[in-house]
Amino acid sequence: MKKVLMEGAIPPEKIGKSIANHQVKTHIGAHQIFLGQVRADVIDGKTVEAIEYTAQEQLAEETFHTIREDAFAKYDLSCMHISHSLGRVAAGQICLSVFVSSAHRDQCTEACSYLVERIKKEVPIFGKEIFEDQTHTWKENK
Amino acid sequence: MVKVVYYGQLVDLLGRDSDEQSEWVGVTISEWLEGVYQMCPQLKQLPLKFAINNQLVEPDAQLNDQDELSVLPPFAGG
Numbered sequence: 001m002k003k004v005l006m007e008g009a010i011p012p013e014k015i016g017k018s019i020a021n022h023q024v025k026t027h028i029g030a031h032q033i034f035l036g037q038v039r040a041d042v043i044d045g046k047t048v049e050a051i052e053y054t055a056q057e058q059l060a061e062e063t064f065h066t067i068r069e070d071a072f073a074k075y076d077l078s079c080m081h082i083s084h085s086l087g088r089v090a091a092g093q094i095c096l097s098v099f100v101s102s103a104h105r106d107q108c109t110e111a112c113s114y115l116v117e118r119i120k121k122e123v124p125i126f127g128k129e130i131f132e133d134q135t136h137t138w139k140e141n142k
Numbered sequence: 143m144v145k146v147v148y149y150g151q152l153v154d155l156l157g158r159d160s161d162e163q164s165e166w167v168g169v170t171i172s173e174w175l176e177g178v179y180q181m182c183p184q185l186k187q188l189p190l191k192f193a194i195n196n197q198l199v200e201p202d203a204q205l206n207d208q209d210e211l212s213v214l215p216p217f218a219g220g
Contacts (some may be wrong), residue, residue, distance in 0.1 A: 036220045053219075056149055056212050058196045060219075084219060096220045116220060124191070124212075125219030126150030138151040139218035 004064040004082050005057060009093035010035075018081055018099050028078050030105035032112040036096030038089050046131040050090045051139060056124040057086075067118045075111040077102045082115065084125065143167070144205045146174075150215045155182055171211065172201040188215050 015033065022028055041048045068080060081099040089095045098115050102108040120141045127139035144166040153159045166174055171192050179186055192199055193212040205211060 051218075054150060055219075056147075056193065056196075056214060059193050059198070059212065062196065120220040121217070123219045124149065124193075124214045124217055126215060127218030128150070138154075138215070140216040141218050141220065 001061060001065050002068070004061060004084050005055060005086050006083055007085075007087050009085055009089045009095065010083050010097045012094065014083070015094075015097060015099070022079070022101060025078065025101070027103060028101045029103050030108050031099065031101045032105070032108040033100075034096070034098040034112050034116050035094050036116075038091045038093055038095055040091035041129065043129070043131075043137060046133060046135070048091060048129045049132045050088050050130045051095065052088045052128040052130060052136075053084070053086050053095065054126050054128075055086060060084075060123050060125055063123045064119070067115060067122065070118075071100075071111050071115050074114070075102070075107045077107060077111055080111070080115075082119070084119070084123070088130075143207065144209050144211060146211045146213060148213050150218075151188070152185070152213055152215050155184055166205050167207045168204065170202055170204050171199070174205065174211075175201065190215060 038051050064082060071080065078101045083097045085095040098112055100108040100112045128136050129139050130136045143162055143164045146161045148156055148159050191214040192201060193214065194203055194209050
């Protein structure tokens with residue numbers, strides 16, 4: 001099973017490297033990339049400076065695996081790479097990366113959106129929003 | 143023995159990340175939850191999900207000896 005969770009923010013270089021790695025796969029005609037970035041939300045006058053992610057890690061990895069398999073069955077995809085952060089990710093940094101490739105754009109565009117929606121809804125990941133004064137609140141996906 | 147593991151904001155609310163009790167063997171998650179609600183009524187506000195041994199289950203699932211129950215508050219990935 002491909003591991004999705006990684007410690008800390010997703011470095012922009014990792015995404016650049018992914019693009020480079022696909023240049024030998026010339027049957028691919030389209031990539032769709034979704035990047036989730038930590039937003040400095042202002043809640044009751046306090047600004048979020050980071051989100052600290054935790055997860056029920058085993059169930060999270062198994063759920064990512066199921067979602068991946070479902071997307072491969074539903075869409076005609078060449079490859080798929082998903083990463084999600086654990087631990088502290090500062091505002092402005094990347095916490096989720098979904099990279100989907102296919103021969104034609106319609107398949108990867110739809111698959112990417114499908115993946116992001118399912119990840120947000122179904123994967124047991126929890127986010128503690130830490131304010132600049134080091135108090136916190138808990139993020140909930142709507 | 144049944145082990146219960148709490149995640150996310152539940153650790154804040156309960157002040158611990160797990161509990162272990164032999165008297166929970168044979169009870170359903172709903173029955174177990176009634177006891178927790180008495181101890182921490184704020185939990186009633188939270189929509190919770192449950193997994194036994196890493197499989198999502200409904201609250202009517204029964205806890206068996208050696209089970210590990212994960213209690214999951216709202217998700218926030220992405």
